[in-house]
Structure formats: structure tokens, C-alpha cells
Amino acid sequence: MWLPRLPTDRLIRRHAARSDLRAPLVISQKANNALYVYALEARAQALGLHKGQPLANARAMVQPLCIVPADEKADAALLDGIADWCDRFTPLVSLDAPDGLFLDITGAAHLFGGEAAMLATVTKSIAGHGFAVQGAIATTSLAAHALARYAPATITPPGGEAQAVAPLPITALECDDKALRALRHAGLKTIGMVASRLSSELSERLGAGFVTRLKVMLGAEEKPLQPRRALPDLMAEQRFAEPIVTEEIIAASLLQLAQHLSTILEREGRGARMLEAAFFRTDGKVERIAVRTGEPLRDASVMLRLLRQRLDALADPLDPGFGFDLIRLEALLAEETNPVTISFDSNENGRRQIGFLVDRLAARFGEPRVQRFVPQDTHIPEAASVAIPAQDKDFDQQNWSLKRLSGDPPRRPLRLLEKPEPIEAGFPLAPDGPPRFFRWRQCRHDVARAEGPERVAMEWWRNRGLTRDYFRVETRDGQRFWIYRDGLYAQDKLEPRWYLQGLFA
Amino acid sequence: MNKSAKLAELRHSLARYGLPNDRPAVPLGPAAVDTVLGGGLRPGALHEVFVRGWNAGGFAVLLAMLAAGTKPLFWVRPDYEAMEYGALSPQGLLELGGDPRRLAMVKVRGSADALSAASDILACPHVGALLLEMEGQPKCLDLVASRRLVLAAEESGVTAVMLRAGAVPEPSAALTRWQVASAPSSPADDDWGNPVFDAQLVRHRQGGLGHFLLRWDPEHGCFDTTDIGVVAAAPADRQAYPQARRAV
Numbered sequence A: 001m002w003l004p005r006l007p008t009d010r011l012i013r014r015h016a017a018r019s020d021l022r023a024p025l026v027i028s029q030k031a032n033n034a035l036y037v038y039a040l041e042a043r044a045q046a047l048g049l050h051k052g053q054p055l056a057n058a059r060a061m062v063q064p065l066c067i068v069p070a071d072e073k074a075d076a077a078l079l080d081g082i083a084d085w086c087d088r089f090t091p092l093v094s095l096d097a098p099d100g101l102f103l104d105i106t107g108a109a110h111l112f113g114g115e116a117a118m119l120a121t122v123t124k125s126i127a128g129h130g131f132a133v134q135g136a137i138a139t140t141s142l143a144a145h146a147l148a149r150y151a152p153a154t155i156t157p158p159g160g161e162a163q164a165v166a167p168l169p170i171t172a173l174e175c176d177d178k179a180l181r182a183l184r185h186a187g188l189k190t191i192g193m194v195a196s197r198l199s200s201e202l203s204e205r206l207g208a209g210f211v212t213r214l215k216v217m218l219g220a221e222e223k224p225l226q227p228r229r230a231l232p233d234l235m236a237e238q239r240f241a242e243p244i245v246t247e248e249i250i251a252a253s254l255l256q257l258a259q260h261l262s263t264i265l266e267r268e269g270r271g272a273r274m275l276e277a278a279f280f281r282t283d284g285k286v287e288r289i290a291v292r293t294g295e296p297l298r299d300a301s302v303m304l305r306l307l308r309q310r311l312d313a314l315a316d317p318l319d320p321g322f323g324f325d326l327i328r329l330e331a332l333l334a335e336e337t338n339p340v341t342i343s344f345d346s347n348e349n350g351r352r353q354i355g356f357l358v359d360r361l362a363a364r365f366g367e368p369r370v371q372r373f374v375p376q377d378t379h380i381p382e383a384a385s386v387a388i389p390a391q392d393k394d395f396d397q398q399n400w401s402l403k404r405l406s407g408d409p410p411r412r413p414l415r416l417l418e419k420p421e422p423i424e425a426g427f428p429l430a431p432d433g434p435p436r437f438f439r440w441r442q443c444r445h446d447v448a449r450a451e452g453p454e455r456v457a458m459e460w461w462r463n464r465g466l467t468r469d470y471f472r473v474e475t476r477d478g479q480r481f482w483i484y485r486d487g488l489y490a491q492d493k494l495e496p497r498w499y500l501q502g503l504f505a
Numbered sequence B: 001m002n003k004s005a006k007l008a009e010l011r012h013s014l015a016r017y018g019l020p021n022d023r024p025a026v027p028l029g030p031a032a033v034d035t036v037l038g039g040g041l042r043p044g045a046l047h048e049v050f051v052r053g054w055n056a057g058g059f060a061v062l063l064a065m066l067a068a069g070t071k072p073l074f075w076v077r078p079d080y081e082a083m084e085y086g087a088l089s090p091q092g093l094l095e096l097g098g099d100p101r102r103l104a105m106v107k108v109r110g111s112a113d114a115l116s117a118a119s120d121i122l123a124c125p126h127v128g129a130l131l132l133e134m135e136g137q138p139k140c141l142d143l144v145a146s147r148r149l150v151l152a153a154e155e156s157g158v159t160a161v162m163l164r165a166g167a168v169p170e171p172s173a174a175l176t177r178w179q180v181a182s183a184p185s186s187p188a189d190d191d192w193g194n195p196v197f198d199a200q201l202v203r204h205r206q207g208g209l210g211h212f213l214l215r216w217d218p219e220h221g222c223f224d225t226t227d228i229g230v231v232a233a234a235p236a237d238r239q240a241y242p243q244a245r246r247a248v
Helices: A006-014 A042-046 A055-061 A072-088 A115-128 A141-150 A161-165 A177-185 A191-195 A199-206 A208-217 A247-268 A300-312 A346-365 B003-015 B031-037 B057-068 B079-085 B090-095 B111-122 B143-156
Strands: A025-031 A034-040 A066-069 A093-096 A100-103 A234-244 A270-281 A286-297 A324-336 A370-375 A385-389 A415-425 A437-440 A443-456 A468-475 A480-486 A497-503 B046-052 B073-078 B103-108 B129-135 B159-165 B176-182 B196-204 B210-217 B222-224
Touching: A006 A025, A006 A034, A006 A072, A025 A042, A025 A055, A034 A055, A072 A093, A072 A100, A072 A115, A072 A270, A072 A286, A100 A141, A141 A161, A141 A208, A161 A191, A177 A199, A191 A208, A199 A208, A234 A247, A247 A270, A247 A300, A247 A324, A270 A300, A286 A300, A286 A324, A286 A346, A300 A346, A346 A370, A346 B103, A346 B111, A370 B090, A415 A480, A415 B079, A437 A497, A443 A480, B031 B196, B031 B210, B046 B057, B046 B143, B057 B073, B057 B129, B057 B159, B057 B176, B057 B196, B057 B210, B073 B079, B073 B111, B079 B103, B079 B129, B079 B159, B103 B111, B111 B129, B111 B143, B143 B159
Parallel strands: A025 A066, B046 B159, B046 B176, B073 B103, B073 B129, B129 B159
Antiparallel strands: A025 A034, A093 A100, A234 A324, A270 A286, A270 A324, A370 A385, A370 B103, A415 A437, A415 A497, A437 A443, A443 A468, A468 A480, A480 A497, B176 B196, B196 B210, B210 B222
């Protein structure tokens, strides 16, 4: 699909009522220190202006003229939004910057009544939102790109690209000016004429890249597309003739979709690990919520419960606007799962129940907030363990190793401050010893007992910091801290700083 | 049934404080403490721990660890507590005798979220214990909320330990209430460093009160009271302790 007037359409849609848009709208862009016409409205084109014209000429030709500077970011965002909305036709949508979209309709055309009907539907729907749009269907992306721009509404039969593309002018190839001039010199005016030449001649004059592009355009080769979203494993959707707004109907339709999905999953012996519900609004916006589970899930009521928890936990509640006209439930990741047997092993059952609890908590608060820990093989205390979302992997097999010897008191504190906090330390009795008192968080602590130093060197290959001497200290009123000196005297720094990193139990 | 048999039966049930058969009390270690508690820490109940100082929160962690046993331990932690008191170091938990593989941490934004997470966790009977950290004096933690937690814990058998730092005690439906501060280790102790707590059982719905000096023994996974020494009286206006924060 090609939206020839995307920048101006964006502005006209938004400011339809403004008075200064009564004049024809032209968008200007600066190039080579001069202003050129970047995009123009239909009326401006009818008055004889064209793209790429110097702005001064345009202003001289047509008065009054409404000129707005180009905003490519906003245009790209709008194209993203339209691509999101085109998700309702096919899940494989990719961007053809700056003003086009590729929709891969392999296998989806029959749902809309055939290719011709689908092209008409898509064109009408996008045009209904206020955009000028042209489209074409072909087997390769480049051929469709060229046809949409120069021969709109063409549907090429499979293998018929060469014939369909032949009458197009050579500007449809979109190669650089030098190549265009060379082709014109040679008297080749249409793509058909270029194709009739030997590829060895063309590659000699214009490069192998040109020949590949030509081949793709003629349908002999294919350049793969990058879809914007991953293709879901399974999908169930429901369209509404009348857009729905009320919560009960939304919940009921979600339940129906979940049941449909669960029957398909059961038939295939799979379970869903990642679910996404997409709500398509009539005004073009698409809202999505996603939920992850630890174990493959097949039960429709549990799916619905997790989705409801996520919906309830959203910061802004789901806003239907004028209504949703399509609700889709996708299983983004479906895995093999064994049939659920009632296990007499209570451990297995308990593990599964804990897994469900973790799923519910993760759906409510967000996956990163429910964590379990894995040990890391490093001496640096703050990196000694890593918190990972609890649904990610199995944690029972981790190996944790004790730092203290049997019978000794703990060597590592129960709590570690996120960032070690600097403390003002009184001068130590021995150069390598602990301080006699220190000031932390506006309180003074007198050190009664101290043990150390435990020397921890930073990872020299990462250039990460100075060697630390850790001390386990107990203050006179019974509080136990873990402090360290950052750097060694006389070697790293003249006045090394002291930090408090941990609190013992 | 004759009178003496009935009396014996009543005495027996009173001695066990009505514990159901499949939920034995979790002994803390020292006989004095266990007697006062009626056998030990009662599972399926809510225990409140009010702490002063930076270290005494470990007492609640150890209680929860004992109550959980081999089952999973869930720790619900508001973001403020993580910033103020530091993040949990699983290595530290391991050094105290705990098992980091059994620990799941739920980080919530505030008190309301914490209570809702707690009610969900207390509904699952396969959880061993819940450690609920609450910040300050939140308005949502009133008598009704604590009663709800108590009922949920009774139903499922999950022990709930509520850790309140920087708070003053208010009416609640908890079974026991402790006020804990960190105590210095004995001067004669060469192997100092094991956690020592000055723990006061200030409220007990079904038993007596007490004031204990407890030291944790990581090797045996229990408290003990041997040769700890004299505790200096906790001064009321000591600079080193954070003051109670007012209502949230």
C-alpha cells in the first residue's frame, strides 16, 4: 500500500477545522541550504505544483499558500499507527518507509473474499480514515511497491510480474540518477525494455545490485520482508458489526476467545506460555496487553483470570474510545505440554500451585517484580547474585556455596545497600585496620569490635575499580555493619574513602 | 464422663492452645522462649515484629525462615524498604542457614499493593511462610486488614510474619507482637558476629509475655541464649535509631 500524501493528510486530519488551512497546504523541507517542497495536498498539485520544486517558485506560482515545515518523526509515528491497525488484515505487516506498507497476505486473502475483494477492503478502510491510498498485489515486495505507485489496483497472478511490470517507466526502478541517465542514454524507457537486455550487459554498466533489484521486481527472486511483530503461534479473533464499549461484553468475548484457543491447544497437545490480547478501536488505535506464564497453560478460565488481573493493574484503564470492533487473542508462544494428570506426588502438585501463584502475582504487578535469585561466579559482592523474574527458569538446581567455615559467624551481610554509601571514618589505629568510629546517615557509630580485612580485588580486566578491604564491624550499641575501604593506602590513593555496603542481621 | 477425666482433657487442650494436630508449633530453641510461646512459634497465624535499628529486621527474617521449613518462603517488600534498608543478599541468607532456592521476592510499590499480594500468597496452602514488610504507618493497615490476614493464614496454614520498621504499635489482630532491637555480642565471645537480638514479646493472645536475649546459631538453625552477657538498657532517645514515621 502506498499513502502518497501521508504528511499532508496527517495535518489535515488533525486540524480539519483550522481557518488557515483554507489555502492549499504544502510541506517544506530544507535540503542543501534551500527550501524545497516535500509534500503537497491534492489541491496544490492540481494548481501545478510538484514535489521537489523550490519553495520560492511554488510561492510565486500560487498565492496564498500554507507552508508547514516537515516533521518526519511524526509521519513515521503515524505510519506505525496505521501499520498497527492493518494488523487486523494480516499479522505480517512491515513498513516501507517513508510512506508505504507491505502486507503479506499469503493465506489470508480467502478470509476477505479473495484478493481483489481484500485489496478493495483495505483500500477503502484506510481511505475511510482520511488518507489518500493506492495499493497493488504482487508476489514480490519490490514489484508490489512499484505497481502501487505507477499502476494502482493491479493484481498480478503468480508468475505474472514480468508482464505486469513491463510497461512501467524506468523511474519505478528507484535507482540512482547516474543509472537512470545511463538507461535513458541507451534509449531504454520502460522496465520491459530493460529486462530484455542481457543481464551481463546490465551488470557491467550498472552493477550487480541493479541486476538483483531488477530480478526481484520481475519476480525471479524474492527479498524477504521484516515483519514488525513476531508471528503468533495461534490466534483467535472476533469481529463486531457494532463496536462494543461495555466491560461485560468485552470480558464475555475474551472468555469465548480463550475457550476457542484452549480447544485448539488441547487438540494439538500444546500449552500457551505467552498470551497477548489485542483490542482494535474503530478510530484506528490498537491496545495490547500481554501476560506470561511459567508453565504451558491450556485452561480457559485461568487465561481469562490472568488477563483480567493484568487489565485491572493497568495504570490507565482500557479506553474503548468509540468502541472496539475487533478483539484478538494470540498465543505468542505455545509449547508442548504433557496431559495434566492428577499427580499423587504432593511435591509436584505443590510446585505447580506455587507456579500458578507466581503467575498471578506477575500478571498483577509485572513480571520483573516477582523475582528469584541465581548465584554468579564472581568475587564482587554486589554482583554475587542476580534477581531474575520468577517465571524464567527452574531455580531449584542452582548451587550456592557458603563463604564461612562451619561453626563461624556469617561472613556476608543479610542486606546489601543498592549503592554503597560513603561514610566519614575516624582515623584507624593501624593503616590497614578498621576505623574507630564513623558517621553514617547523620549518626555516629563507635566501633566496638571489628574483623577483617577481607581483601576483594575488582575485576582488573574490566577496569572496574580499586581493591576493597572489607571489615565486619559491631558498634557499641550492638549494630553490625559491613564497611569497606576503597583503595589501599599509599598505593591507590592518598586518602582512600570508606563506604558502608551491608547490614548484618 | 467423670469430672477428673474432663478436667484432664481441658487441661490438655489448654496446654496445646488448641493447635490442630497437623500443625505443630515451630520451636525457636531456648526452652524458656518455647514455654512462653506454648511450644513454639504457632503456624497459620500472624506475628508482628516491630524493630528499632538497622539490623533487627533479621529477627523477622529468621522467624519466617523457621516457620517455612522446607517449603517456599515469599517475601513481600515495598520499594521504600528496599531503598532504606537495602536489598536482600541471598548469600547473606545462605550464611545464616537459609536456602535461597526456596525464596521468592515480590517487590511492590506501596502498602496497598503489599496487602493485596499478601492476601493472594496466604491463600495458597503450599507456601511455607510469608514475610510481609510494611513501611511506616499506612492507613490501609487497620484492624480490619489485619483480621483478614489472620483469617487467611488460619485457613491455609501459612505463617505470616509482618515486619514493621519505623512504626509504633497500633491495634491489630495479630497473635503475637514482638519488639526487637539488635544487641551487642558477649565480650567473651571470640566468634562474635552471629545475630544477637533483644526481643520483647509484648503481646500474646494465648499466653504469657517475656523479654529475651536471643542469639542465632546458623549451624543448628535455631536460637540460643548461652553466655550472651548483660544487655545495656535501650535508651529512649538514642541518636542511632530512626524515628517512627507518621501515617502514610
